[in-house]
Amino acid sequence: MTDQKEKAKKRKKSLIEWGVIIGVIAFLYLTGLHTSIIGTLQKGLLATGLIKPSIPSVTDTFPEANRDFYMADEEGQVISLANFDGEVVFMNIWATWCPPCIAEMPSINKLYQQFDESDNVKFVLVSMDEDFEKAKQFMEKRGFDMPIYHYRTKVPGTYESSVIPTTYVISGDGKLMMEKQGLAKYDTSEFEQFLRDLAEI
Structure with a gap:
């Protein structure tokens, strides 16, 4: 009988523990706090410097990047990726819920802060949020002043990644130099130099 009581007690304790865990997870998801908490944990992982984009070798061959699609900026002005011909483009596909x-x-x-207008390196952050206002508020709340856009036409196959974030680097002569799916740490001296070499700064 004692064994059965002990087992029942352990089972009850286990159910309570799982109930608390599920309750906390449900609370985080219902309030939307899960995004920032998971993001903070992943930011800590990035701080280790273990997740970095691989910089391509100059001996690699690179496909032509499709620039024939349209985006709108924060003021609603519609532009094409072709507007950046002759400039290196760092394009990041992202969302506030990611x-x-x-x-x-x-x-x-x-x-972004390492470059200025004269550097021939442009940052294009394309929000996948259905409500573009959320993307604007996110940037403003965190004090980021990077230019953000949202798609105005169907995305060409080149940029139809099933993963976000996905980051592309496009050279001034229209070559797709890099595609990185998933998160990475970009503020490294090696990656900055990679962009500067492409832009010949």
């Missing part, structure tokens, strides 16, 4: 996107955004912002 924890790894949130995790890598500070490193992208730090990288």
Whole structure:
């Protein structure tokens, strides 16, 4: 009888523990806090420097990047990726509901701050949020001043990634130099130099 009572007691304790865990998870998802919490944990992972984009070798061959699609900026002005011909483009596909996107955004912002208008390196952050206002509020709340856009036409196959975040680097002569699916730490001296070499700064 004692064994049965002990087992019943352990079972009850286990059910209570699982109930608390499920309750906390449900609370985080219902309030939307799960995104920022998971993003913060992933930001800590990025701080280790273990997840970095692989920089392509100059001996690699690179496909032509499709620039024939349209985006709108925060003011509603519609532009094409072709507007950046002759300039290196760092294009990041992201969303406010995506924890790894949130995790890598500070490193992208730090990288962005290393360049100015004369550097021939343009940052294009394309929000996948259905409500573009959420993307604007996210950037403003965190003090990021990077230019953000949202798609205005169907995305060409080149950029139809099933994973976000996905980051592309396109050279000034229209070659797709890099595609990185998933989060990464971009504010490294090696990656900055990679962009500068492409732009011949």
